[in-house]
Amino acid sequence: MESAEQTPYAMIGGAETIRLLVEAFYARVQRDPDLAPIFPADLRPVMERQRLFLTQLLGGPPIYSELHGPPMLRARHLPHAVTPRRRDAWLRCMAEALQEIRLDELTRGWLLRRLAGIAQQMVNAPDAG
């Protein structure tokens, strides 16, 4: 059967799940000593773009690209030093956020592997020292 209901977006619970995930994730980013310094103090605009990006990534409405154009995420991250250490911190925050919102283990693993692939592509600077 082919229908909108079959997208990963719909299967994980759609807009509400993504909203909860983004909130749980950036609450951690804000407390993380490696990540916090490269993010703006007001995280709301970033959270909104991430919400739209994840929605689109998982097969939901492509509003991110309608508003911001092609994601080109690596290019968008170049102004920020994304080190292997920050990649690991980002993925740790995401793993914890996925656990907090209680996605089932199978879905969590699937999504985390997908995001780990993207995170690896974002690395654009070596760790200091």
Ligand code: HEM
């Ligand atoms: C690997 C570690 C990562 C770090 C350290 C990182 C850091 C950042 C920073 C500093 C920003 C800019 C905030 C601002 O607007 O000032 C940003 C934006 C963003 N990041 Fe990441 N990021 C990482 C991985 C990822 C991954 C894996 C994804 C995708 C799932 C992602 C998606 C985004 C999106 C969608 C934006 C907003 C882009 C825009 O429209 O301007 N990031 N990130």
